[in-house]
Amino acid sequence: MMQPMGAGPSTSIFEKEDSITGLNFVAWFFAQTQKDPNFYPLERSTITFFNVMNFKTINQRFSYQGGNEYLCRFRDELQKLFEGEKVLRAGADHLVVISLNLSVEEIALRIKLLNKAMTSYEKGLRNQIKAGIYIADGTPQQPIVMMDRASLACREVHGIFNREYAVFDEELNKKHEQKQYVLEHFDEAFEKGFFKVYYQPIYRTLNKKVCGYEALARWIDPNRGMISPLIFIEVLEKVHLIHKLDAYIIDQVCKNLRDDIDGGYAYQPISVNLSRLDFELSDIKKVVDNAVAKYNVPKEYIVLEVTESAFASDQESLGDIIHCFREDGYQVWIDDFGSGYSSFNNLQTYDFDFLKIDMNFLRNFDKTPKSKVIIASIVDLAKKLGIHTLAEGVETEDQYEYLKRIGCELIQGYYFAKPMPIDDFHNKRAELCGFETNETPAERRYYDDMGRINFLDNSPLTRKRMDVTNEIPIALIEGENRVYRTIFANKAFYQEIRSFGANDINEVLSLLTPESALYCFKRLVYSEEYNETVEYNLILNNSVVKTKVRFLSRMGTKAVYAFMAKNISAHEKK
Structure with missing residues (x-):
């Protein structure tokens, strides 16, 4: 135990008193x-x-x-x-x-x-x-x-x-003892094949078919049974041995994929998790390339899941490696999206094929309505960026139905299947490995194209242009003493009012008869209730215009309204 450098004369902790604090050691x-x-x-x-x-x-x-x-x-x-x-x-x-x-x-x-x-x-x-x-x-x-x-x-x-x-307590003591066991027996476990690959199926929400697997490391110890990955992964990362385990998992995944191809079974893309240390302690691109070449498996069937924590350091180098993976035909997914503080920065900096929504958003799904809003917002954002979405940790029918409704394409979790060893799949080949329950390559492309549609966007069929648009014509109108001005209006609003001969809100109001204008705002001018709304259809320059006005707020003699107008006649002609 060291004293802070520069803290005065050196004092041995075996002396009675600390020279800085005056406390006994x-x-x-x-x-x-x-x-x-x-x-x-x-x-x-x-x-x-x-x-x-x-x-x-x-x-x-x-x-x-x-x-x-x-x-x-x-x-x-x-x-x-x-x-x-x-x-x-x-x-x-x-x-x-x-x-x-x-x-x-x-x-x-x-x-x-x-x-x-x-x-x-x-x-x-x-x-x-x-x-x-x-x-x-x-x-x-x-x-x-x-x-x-x-x-x-x-x-x-x-x-x-x-x-x-x-x-x-005893639980902490057991956890600590297990960590010591991992440190002392890792080499033996590695040499004797105690590490096994378990596979958890990934399902398409639209057809409930298997469309991929995630490979997960499990340590099956002959004396202790299954050692939790929460224990051994933490230890192996701490002592910088995790890259050795991950290289082994990648090799086994490619071997198992080759076996399925040779056996004529319905094989699917398999994702493997990469740690930050895989990029720092090894040439991870070379490791993957060598395993793919060794077993002659298609690169598009190997998916690299990079957890958010990997992006904490050396971003330029990591970005170059990710780019090389994708250029060579591998898929790269960002894992645990939303678990870190830099989630959105990562989307800005790197390119990904899939975004995996962190399972913590689903844990309080039924109790916290905010979770549903956040998940929907993530799906919406990903689709606007051209990234496919997957939610992990799905455990209930309600979760599945909600994710399907908002357009989340893939799901993974105990609701469908737990992680299983390869032998379990081999023993249930008819049930798990046939095309009745698995997507074909043609189906995968077919449903991936469907997945590009954003059901949360108000213009889901618009080709994405890396732009934020709103096709609903809307404006914020401020009124004071029956004089109105436009505080904000989107492009769609101006296009709509021009279709019936107006350029701004005052010209819209000038087209109204006095009776109509009075009807338009009479109920709202002195309103104090947020969201009070009036809807009506008007004839303006021979066009039928559907109009909606909503009171938002008041400040003294001023009030602000949301104003929406749609030229029904013009749209019917189209």
Whole structure:
């Protein structure tokens, strides 16, 4: 454990007192408990380990002297909030509280108050302080083990904005133990073939036929059964071994695809997930090309899913590789769209064939109406950009029907099928591998062309021009003392009113008879109810014009209305 550089004279953590904060060091405190059992009843204590997020930023902004001042303020707040308990320094930006009299709930409250106080501190930079809590069980334990468990709990909430602390428990202990197992047995699992490829079918919403598969890595351990990918993928990414696993999955996918082709079965495009580290630690393009050449499979049947987190760094290089993949005939999809802060920037910067909507939008589908609006907006945006759409995590009939209605083309989730090993498909070939349940290549092209239609657009048949258009003629009209002016009008509105001889709203009103004009606004001029609407048909210059006026808002003597007009006669002639 190191002190911040530039923090004054070097002090060993095995000395009694920290020269910066004046606190006792944890290492010294633990050494005393080992020497003298009566020094402190550690076996009955609760250890809370604190870590300042992005502490380097404080040092960079305010110099190391400013960082030291921050630590002293941090110490002061802890001593005030945890009066009567032991507050210690663990090195770097870590402070520790060892308490005998506080419950987890009481500690959690103090953590919240600590963050509130440190956020208001001028050198706080809105840095969040995370904490891990370990509760001793009353049996003698090695102090370093207790500290490690509190630290481990703290690491559980790193990067999770809405969680300030975690408590070490049996579940966390098991998760940690599994991670250690992954580190120690990865090579063995790789060499002995414990990693298997599971395939989850992807379905077309319009015909409910299989039109693709996603390849997913599974670790089937002879002693532990299935090890969760949430465990081993995180570990392999952390120790920079994930590219080795992904290369193996790509090879197996190409092999399985070759087997289906040779066996005369209905094969489909298969997507494989690429990590950010695949681009950094390997020549991923070469890895894919070699596997495709080795098994002689069509490139258009290999889909590369790039998760949003991959775009966090080295964007230019990543963009070049994606471009090369697509130029060579591979499909490239963006995975987990909407899960990251840079979703829309990625659409602006890169070209994709498909956009996979993050499954989290469907988790609260029934309880949160906003989810439906967001999903529809994503589908609408993707189609305007010429990108196909897929929703993952579909689990109910209602979700499926909604996605079909808004024009989301493909779906994936437990509603249709769970991920399965290749043997399950082989054992159910008649059911899973025939053209009765799978799209043919001709069907795929046929339905992909259908998928370009945007059912959410008010002009779904208009050829997309990378432009934002609205074919509904609409204007915002402001009125004051029966004098009206146009605040906004779209192109369609001006085209419509010109078709019956008017150039602006005042000319439209001048064409009305006094009685009609009075009828037009009489109910709305003094309206206070948002969205109150009047609809009517008028004869203007021998044209039948359908008109709708809606009151929007009032400010003093001014009022604003939405005004829509459609020349029915002109449209009937067309």
